[in-house]
Amino acid sequence: MSENNSGNEHTSAAEFLKGLWDENPVFVMVLGMCPALAVSNTAINSMAMGLATTFVLVFSSILVSSMRNLIPNQVRLTAYIVIIATMVTVIDFLLAAIVPDIHKTLGAFIALIVVNCIILGRQEAFAAKNNVKLSALDGLGMGLGFTFALLCIGSIREILGSGTLFNVPLFSDKFEPWVIMILPPGGFFTLGFLLLFFNWYKQRRKVKKV
């Protein structure tokens, strides 16, 4: 019995950690690109978007996994979507009440969390087959991994594009901001070069192992 327990401990830690790095939704699985690029022009926006997505992911995972034996197989996708849409409506109103400024800048992209493929993907691939505790951890790990990736992109774009980080100026007045980085093309370039860096790093590690 104790062995079984320690096994569970191990898997729940693993389920949580895999989302942060090994199966990072943005950098490794390349999912959820549209929010990752659209709102990542500053670090604060990225963080708000990431945390909102994490909230939706964790609570829909909990709901889906607790109802996994009640939902008939034929209508499961519709049921998941309704659950996700409900959670997104909740976070939409929450943000509007707590941080109206950020809610305004994120605009329709909060509502678009519904169609973020990471969320539906995790429900289908994980929450529908596992118990509540593991699903919540999986959701939390994936959500934080997503937030981390968004924060990376957002920080790079904010530092280069406006010379600030979390609205704190980093350089002297002589710094000429790369305006392109906060415009849409900058999003594509930043993620493109980050993926390029990850590919290069993976290949180098492979070569070293051989």
Added chain:
Amino acid sequence: MDNLIWIFVSALLINNFTLTYFLGICSFLGVTSKLVTALRLGLANIFVMVITAIWAWLLNTYVLTYAPYLRLISFIIVIASTVQLVEMVVKKLSPELYRALGIFLPLITTNCAILALALFATNKGYGLVEGIVYALGAGGGIALALVLMASIREETKLMDIPKVIEGTALSLIIAGILSMAFMGFAGMFSAS
């Protein structure tokens, strides 16, 4: 009339859904390795978008004034069932078209551009005709981006590309350059 042309051109070029709002990036990166499939997906997109615009207007006018908090849920259900319905109708009426569209028709449900269209049209307060024109422009813009991307990617297959940059990284950088080119359209109307 001027207003309608403006809505159309703005959605098609200046505020292109894919290249400036990053909507529909999944299909933009996923299915643009062949020109023919990209074109078909683009056309299917326009079709579903126009139907969604009509539905969004009907819902907004007759249902959601009483319960605005149901907007998101009702939109997503309507989109999912519309796609399902369109699939059945197309299958019955024209099996050829159905075969040509294949898997892409059901996949449109999860395309964020469709939901975004419904939400943006609501936020901007468009009426029925404006909404349909907006849908045509946005869908056309997505089709345009898909076709451009697919044409470029077909060319890159013939080139000698370093192994590190192959795949998504290369597609994203190409998309960045395309997006930069589309920014040039931004000045087109502001002068007049």
